[in-house]
Amino acid sequence: MEIKMYTFEPHGDARGQLVAVEANKDIPFEVKRVYYMYDTTPGVARGHHAHKALEQILICVHGSCKILLDNGKEKETVVLDEPNKGLYISSDMWRVMYDFSPDAVLMVMASTYYEESDYIRDYDEFLKYVESRGE
Numbered sequence: 001m002e003i004k005m006y007t008f009e010p011h012g013d014a015r016g017q018l019v020a021v022e023a024n025k026d027i028p029f030e031v032k033r034v035y036y037m038y039d040t041t042p043g044v045a046r047g048h049h050a051h052k053a054l055e056q057i058l059i060c061v062h063g064s065c066k067i068l069l070d071n072g073k074e075k076e077t078v079v080l081d082e083p084n085k086g087l088y089i090s091s092d093m094w095r096v097m098y099d100f101s102p103d104a105v106l107m108v109m110a111s112t113y114y115e116e117s118d119y120i121r122d123y124d125e126f127l128k129y130v131e132s133r134g135e
Contacts, residue, residue: 001074004088006057019084021109027057027086029111036061036107037097045098050091050120052129055111057086058097063104070094072130080106092133094126 008026010017023031037046058067064081071093078087086109089095097106112118120126 001069001071001076003069003076003078005078006086006088008059008084008086010084017083021057021059021086027109028088029055031109031111032113033110034107035110036105037100038062038105040065040100040104040106042100042102044100045096047096048094048121048123050094050126050129051118052120053091053112053118054115055091056089057109058089059083059086059107059109061105061107063101064099065097065101065104065106066099068094068096068098070096072127092130094120094123 006027008019008021010019012018021027023029040046058080060080061083064079067078067080067087067089069076069078069089080087100106120129
């Protein structure tokens with residue numbers, strides 16, 4: 001499994017840091033939606049789904065969390081704990097976000113608008129879907 005991490009150039013001085021992310025330049029898609037998670041209840045995992053078409057970049061802009069990625073054959077865990085590092089998640093990838101620090105803010109940039117039909121929420125269905133696509 002190939003994990004793609006992006007490092008975004010911080011611009012800072014005595015006033016603090018600023019990170020800019022430009023669609024189709026710093027990341028490989030046009031951003032259609034941005035959302036973020038915070039005040040996550042201790043011990044709670046988020047995600048538990050895959051997407052048929054959606055691509056995402058996840059940035060833990062504050063604190064830390066772990067992301068379990070599963071392509072149906074391999075699983076890998078990535079720690080996000082730097083606000084200028086972004087994890088690319090392709091379509092057809094099961095994801096679980098967990099082990100959020102109490103101060104974690106996880107921002108997600110998505111390539112499409114919300115579309116419930118793009119979600120695969122059952123893991124067994126995900127495995128069948130991936131197998132049917134020959135991946």
